[in-house]
Amino acid sequence: MTDEFRLIERIRALAPSCLEVEEGIGDDCAVLNPPAGERLLVTSDLLLEGVHFRRDWTCAADLGAKSVAVNLSDLAAMGARPLALVLGLGVPDDFAAGQLDALIAGFCRTAADYGVALVGGDTCRSQQFLTVAVTAFGTAAPGRIVRRSGARAGDCLLVSGELGDSALALRLLQRGENPPPEIAERHHRPRARVELGKRLAAAGIHAMIDLSDGLIGDLGHILAASGVGAEIETAKIPLSGAFRRALADDPGLFALALGGGEDYELLLAAEASGVAGLQALAAGIGVRLSVIGRVVDEPRAIWLVDADGERRRAEPAGFRHAIGK
Amino acid sequence: MTDEFRLIERIRALAPSCLEVEEGIGDDCAVLNPPAGERLLVTSDLLLEGVHFRRDWTCAADLGAKSVAVNLSDLAAMGARPLALVLGLGVPDDFAAGQLDALIAGFCRTAADYGVALVGGDTCRSQQFLTVAVTAFGTAAPGRIVRRSGARAGDCLLVSGELGDSALALRLLQRGENPPPEIAERHHRPRARVELGKRLAAAGIHAMIDLSDGLIGDLGHILAASGVGAEIETAKIPLSGAFRRALADDPGLFALALGGGEDYELLLAAEASGVAGLQALAAGIGVRLSVIGRVVDEPRAIWLVDADGERRRAEPAGFRHAIGK
Structure with missing residues (x-):
């Protein structure tokens, strides 16, 4: 068992950044500086245990990676360059610390592969089922969306x-x-x-x-x-x-x-x-x-x-x- | 019971917009045009049944309204002007359609009160517990954060x-x-x-x-x-x-x-x-x-x-x- 703030510190240590991130995880909000003149594109996906995945079929690292990819896919579909991700995690009591680490590592490694920052989110207990809520945003020139x-x-x-x-x-x-x-x-x-x-x-x-x-x-x-x-x-x-x-x-x-x-x-x-x-x-x-x-x-x-x-x-x-x- | 796409249409009909929203709900991503020269501030909160709220203590409209307010409060804490919200909803099978309508109406009414747009999100079944995942962003001049x-x-x-x-x-x-x-x-x-x-x-x-x-x-x-x-x-x-x-x-x-x-x-x-x-x-x-x-x-x-x-x-x-x- 870990506590919320320690978990946030662990995520913060792994979170990839990018040039446009002025402040990542740590304050009430992240502060970003998107490229001037570009539009901001936003998308979001919930992955819920028992509905979108089963813990016995999917390893935690893959789940972290997939939650990144499915959001970036929506940005790709409009031609956007992904900029940053926000991760909401609801963790049930029977989810082992090692699993949680693997999920976060899978998430952060995948985000880094795409050159995308993890800038914030929320972590908390969940009643019974693992919840992964991701919001992604990217930018594109207005004529190229x-x-x-x-x-x-x-x-x-x-x-x-x-x-x-x-x-x-x-x-x-x-x-x-x-x-x-x-x-x-x-x-x-x-x-x-x-x-x-x-x-x-x-x-x-x-x-x-x-x-x-x-x-x-x-x-x-x-x-x-x-x-x-x-x-x-x-x-x-x-x-x-x-x-x-x-x-x-x-x-x-x-x-x-x-x-x-x-x-x-x-x-x-x-x-x-x-x-x-x-x-x-x-x-x-x-x-x-x-x-x-x-x-x-x-x-x-x-x-x-x-x-x-x-x-x-x-x-x-x-x-x-x-x-x- | 309703189906995902019909629910999205219902949300879309109620979703408040604002000047900076070029495209709201309906495509792979929303497209926003934040004010030039301003920074983008981002925050996110998960509200999970049994952890953050109980359905028998909180009415659905209040829950929708609260999920807006707790996110805007984080933007307020850095001095930002809220711009847009993204709503992820995981809905259990025993959640009545009328409750869902009330939740969405409470969310949209509150967002409109603050002059903030609802620009996207995700809606799906949940195994058992109601899940409300909100991401909010706002803008602020760089020197005023x-x-x-x-x-x-x-x-x-x-x-x-x-x-x-x-x-x-x-x-x-x-x-x-x-x-x-x-x-x-x-x-x-x-x-x-x-x-x-x-x-x-x-x-x-x-x-x-x-x-x-x-x-x-x-x-x-x-x-x-x-x-x-x-x-x-x-x-x-x-x-x-x-x-x-x-x-x-x-x-x-x-x-x-x-x-x-x-x-x-x-x-x-x-x-x-x-x-x-x-x-x-x-x-x-x-x-x-x-x-x-x-x-x-x-x-x-x-x-x-x-x-x-x-x-x-x-x-x-x-x-x-x-x-x-």
Whole structure:
């Protein structure tokens, strides 16, 4: 058992900083000096035990790292440069001090990897469940912020990396199976596409979102905001080798690439003429960028086209919490 | 029961905005345009069921309002103007929709009262306990930020409002008694001294903190940061009529004015020659500002002096969470 102030001192000792932080942890507020002329972008995510993670499936260091990545992914989706993080921790009595250290170390190491400061937060006892509340902010020049609302009919739809691995790992864990390491990695230690997001924004793409609730669900947000529809060529959805192997045994798993969550890849709409340039830009930082379809002039409709050219309407999908009673 | 996206729409409809918000709730991040040349101040607080509040003691609207006030109080303590709030909500299955509406309405109404925007957050199911995670930010001119570290020997120590009422209300609730309304009000609906904080900062005071963990504990933070000590005249600690009445029956309750938490008043150190001016400034906005002692050149020592001039060392006090195992 430790006490609140000692814990804060431990976090303070590990907390990464950056140039724009005038005062980090220690006073009533942190004091930041964001770059002049830039906009401030803000996002926040709660990770709750039993809802977003299970302590027996996720190690504490990974949980700390993931809570950073899922927030930075939202900043990446608008093309922002992450600046600072705030961490709220509710710790149950049965959480061992070593676990707590691992969580904080995982958080701080990951933040440092992205060059982001940890500037404040709150730590307290929790009744029973571990609570991790993170708020992140970043900056971007006003003309380089990519919203969900800019997709236009005729645009290509592209996605970074590969989809479905994280949802597949979760499915296997739920079945009591051990996911293969490369799949488990995608679930427990997702990366935020921060550098890619900034470069895409600078290249003038039309719309972007990060894939946290599943391709179809998150695509739906772009379509609703932009007043357009989409046609997805299912054969073009990028899949990892491990996902393809699982698919060979059980074709029904393909639904995880369409509707499974927590990919933390970027989905974007861009002018067709610019696609080769965007792909070269992504390749330059080691990221695959795949065209998976196009934007059509049919508000909110999502059509799935298979390899034989057969078209069907996508089922509404994407994870959403049922809340309250 | 409601679903996550419908809840977000409901929050979005109620969320107050302000001039500096270019985009509020709805995209991956909110986009803000803080005033040029100002610093950004950030603070965060978790309110957890069973630890910070009980659903049977606190109504949902008050909880929403309080989660705003406790964060704005931290901004007030550094002299910042609050700009925006982020709200993370973890909602257990047995929380009724009407309660959730009341919580959100209480939050948004209070934010609007302070002229602060609600720009984002996260809403999800919670396993069992209600979770409210708030991050707040504000702005201040670089030269007008008041830290804990500026107190100097010879300074007067002042406190706004009256102390102990909130802790007294909690004590009565714990005993199964109903606190008198004016006392209950201080516990359930604390106010943040935002306007006072800004004016004191502009007047050039030396150090400030908000009283959340109790006078002695929070004074200790100023002393540690400033490398000084303090002498408090206990008879000068401002108390409400209701608190004095309770004290007449049980003199032991005085400990609540010294070490009880959640007063959300401002404690500050300022040059003795400026005190009358500060008190006039506070009176101008209807707030009492009382001199309760002075800063002395004896690092971290806290002396309590009673009406007869008797001096004793203050017990270390102030609430701190015991965390983990």
